[in-house]
Amino acid sequence: MHLIDMQPKIHPDFLESITVKPPTKTAEYIAKELEQCKLDVQPLKDVVPLAEGEEPPAEPEDLLPAMVSDDLFLGDVLSEFAMLEKAGLGFGKEENYKMFLALKKLLVKSPGVNAEAGEKIVRVRMWGKIFGQNADYYIAECSLAERKPIPALPVGEQPKSWVPPDPIGETAEECFFMSSTNQFVYYVCNAPGKPWTRLADTSPESLIQAKYVRRYLTGDLSAPVLSKNPFPGKEADLLRANIARITSDTRVAPRGHLADTTDYEGGGDLEVGLSEAGSFLGMTGHALCELAKSSWVHASLDILPQGRNKYHDVYGWTPPDDKPDLKDPRAQKNRPALQSVYLDKAPTLGAPAWSAHVCSPKAPQYSPGVVRSLVWPGALSVGWGYTFVNFYCGWGLQETGTMFAPPVTFIVQPEPEKLEFARNAKCQGWNLSGDLNLEAPPKPEEGEAAAE
Numbered sequence: 293m294h295l296i297d298m299q300p301k302i303h304p305d306f307l308e309s310i311t312v313k314p315p316t317k318t319a320e321y322i323a324k325e326l327e328q329c330k331l332d333v334q335p336l337k338d339v340v341p342l343a344e345g346e347e348p349p350a351e352p353e354d355l356l357p358a359m360v361s362d363d364l365f366l367g368d369v370l371s372e373f374a375m376l377e378k379a380g381l382g383f384g385k386e387e388n389y390k391m392f393l394a395l396k397k398l399l400v401k402s403p404g405v406n407a408e409a410g411e412k413i414v415r416v417r418m419w420g421k422i423f424g425q426n427a428d429y430y431i432a433e434c435s436l437a438e439r440k441p442i443p444a445l446p447v448g449e450q451p452k453s454w455v456p457p458d459p460i461g462e463t464a465e466e467c468f469f470m471s472s473t474n475q476f477v478y479y480v481c482n483a484p485g486k487p488w489t490r491l492a493d494t495s496p497e498s499l500i501q502a503k504y505v506r507r508y509l510t511g512d513l514s515a516p517v518l519s520k521n522p523f524p525g526k527e528a529d530l531l532r533a534n535i536a537r538i539t540s541d542t543r544v545a546p547r548g549h550l551a552d553t554t555d556y557e558g559g560g561d562l563e564v565g566l567s568e569a570g571s572f573l574g575m576t577g578h579a580l581c582e583l584a585k586s587s588w589v590h591a592s593l594d595i596l597p598q599g600r601n602k603y604h605d606v607y608g609w610t611p612p613d614d615k616p617d618l619k620d621p622r623a624q625k626n627r628p629a630l631q632s633v634y635l636d637k638a639p640t641l642g643a644p645a646w647s648a649h650v651c652s653p654k655a656p657q658y659s660p661g662v663v664r665s666l667v668w669p670g671a672l673s674v675g676w677g678y679t680f681v682n683f684y685c686g687w688g689l690q691e692t693g694t695m696f697a698p699p700v701t702f703i704v705q706p707e708p709e710k711l712e713f714a715r716n717a718k719c720q721g722w723n724l725s726g727d728l729n730l731e732a733p734p735k736p737e738e739g740e741a742a743a744e
Contacts, residue, residue, distance in 0.1 A: 331485040364399050365415045372418070372681045378651045379662040379674045381685055390484035391418060391430065398432055398479060404490030410438035419478065419539075420670075420684030422531070427482040427511025429531060434477045442474065442493055455496045458600050469550055469564040469629075470543055470592040472601050473499065473536040480531065482511060489513060491532040496599025497524050502533035509688060534688045540601065542671035543592040544633055544663065546580060546680055548572045550591060552629050562593075564629050574677040580661030581648040586632035588646070588663050588673065596624040638667050640693035667691055 317325075360366055373388040383391070395416050405411040415435035422429040442457055458472040470476070479488040504521040513528035523530060551567040580587045593601040609620040636645035645667050651674075652659035660676035670686020 328485070360396065360399065363414065366396060366399055367417065369395055369418060371679075372683075375660060375674050375676070375679070375681055376672075376683055378660055379672060380651075381672065381683065387484065394430070394481065394484040394488075395432055398434070398488050403488055404479070405436065406440060409440055411440065412437050413477075418683070419535070420686075422509060422534075422684070422686065422688045424509040424511030429480045429482065429509065429511065430484060431535065432479045432488070434479060436477055439477070453606055455598055455600065455604050455606060457493060457495045458602065460493070468545060468566075468591055470539060470601075471562060471564070472593075473540070473595065478532065478535055480513070489528075491528055491535075494529070494532045494536050495524075498529050498533040499536060499595055499599040500597075502530060502537060505530060506689060531688070537595060537690075538668050538671060538684055538688070540592050540595045542665045542668050542673075542684065543590065543682055544588045544673050545591040546572075546575050546675050547586050547589055547632075548575075549680075550589070550630055554629070562629060572678070575661075575675065576657070577650045577659045577661035577676055578656050580663070580675045581650055583632070583634040583644075583646060583648050583663070586634060587648070587661075588633045589630040590627070590633060591630075593626050593629070596626065598624055601626070633663070636667075638691075638693075641666055641691065642693065 369392045370388060373383070373391070376382065382388075395418060399413055399416045402411075402413040405413065413434045414437045417433045419431040419433040422431065439460055441460055444456055458474045460472065460474045474493040477493075478491045480491060481488050501521065501523050505517060505519045505523050507517070507519055509527060509531060513526065513531070515527040517523040517525065517527055517530050548567055549572050550564055551571075553563045553565060554561070555563075575587065579585075595601060596603055598604065603624045603626075605620065605623070607620075607622070609622070611618040633646045634644075638645040643666060646663055646665055648661060648663040650656045650659045650661055660674050662672055662674045665671040667690060668684070668686070669689075669691055671682075671684045673680060673682050675681070
């Protein structure tokens with residue numbers, strides 16, 4: 293009656309959807325929904341002291357502490373999400389708080405570590421979110437204390453061209469610069485509040501083959517990787533390899549935040565750390581948008597064609613006696629440490645690899661600056677003053693600069709009249725099919741042509 297009285301302008305196709313009854317929820321669906329509600333509400337609870345005469349429950353609830361201990365570092369997660377929201381990337385206050393509680397639970401509980409050997413998560417950072425067809429991946433970047441190294445293959449099982457994976461740090465480094473694809477440990481979950489799953493360290497074989505695999509993720513870590521090019525592993529290995537590729541290309545920091553202290557004259561290893569106290573004075577949002585003045589620099593080594601951040605000598609090259617300072621000519625070189633993102637090249641795009649703008653053009657003096665990667669759509673960095681955030685939110689695919697177009701078929705060719713293409717007289721199947729018009733139609737008579 294209300295629709296008859298109001299007579300709204302509704303398309304007739306929508307009337308059926310209005311009158312259809314909503315689907316009934318099964319008991320199994322309601323049970324799953326209730327279990328998920330319990331998982332969402334559990335981090336919000338706090339420890340309540342027992343009343344006088346009250347007995348403790350048989351199975352105590354697994355609750356989070358109100359404060360994180362001093363030896364653990366979580367950071368101001370909600371402020372980082374607020375800065376990302378100014379850059380146009382927001383998940384809503386409810387989901388932001390759920391992600392904060394999920395990171396806090398990951399830091400306190402330290403799942404998937406070898407507790408007997410002393411492994412423990414000491415630092416957690418929200419890396420980003422990768423979309424999937426059936427479920428999404430929420431990714432956390434963690435630093436472990438007393439982390440055990442990756443076991444190498446036995447000497448007898450190593451092939452001649454075997455390249456070992458990048459090493460891991462002996463201790464949990466506080467430096468933001470990433471010099472190894474396995475420097476950090478990554479945890480994933482399908483939704484805030486669901487259990488975290490630790491991803492295994494990546495390998496050079498996975499990093500090399502991941503460049504030739506272009507497909508959407510399904511959201512299931514155990515799903516096979518169906519692709520034209522073979523991939524050594526499941527979707528969990530592909531996800532870990534894509535995380536390493538995205539991080540090595542899009543991990544940036546403002547100019548002056550990091551300092552290169554490598555002894556190049558003495559031939560020492562690469563050493564990049566935080567700048568001295570008082571040397572980094574912060575940058576305004578407008579200054580962070582001046583890419584030509586090296587406002588942002590890379591905070592990670594690039595991945596070499598060998599599948600590592602640092603070159604591994606496979607051939608055992610030694611310099612000659614008369615030239616002891618000669619270096620291996622086959623060694624693959626990284627880009628310079630702390631190189632400006634303005635020098636990045638994107639030949640497939642025909643445009644710069646990065647774009648920068650202020651979040652609010654009407655008040656640029658109070659607005660943060662954001663820089664976005666055009667090679668990896670979804671990767672961005674937001675900065676203001678002394679604070680900056682690196683984040684990724686996308687499909688985990690690299691931009692190719694071309695659109696997909698199905699191949700065009702050729703036109704139907706006429707029947708060749710050469711003898712070498714003539715049909716075999718013994719083959720009579722084509723003549724008996726009856727559905728092939730192999731003969732030209734008869735010409736109409738003069739009377740019929742005139743009538744037409």
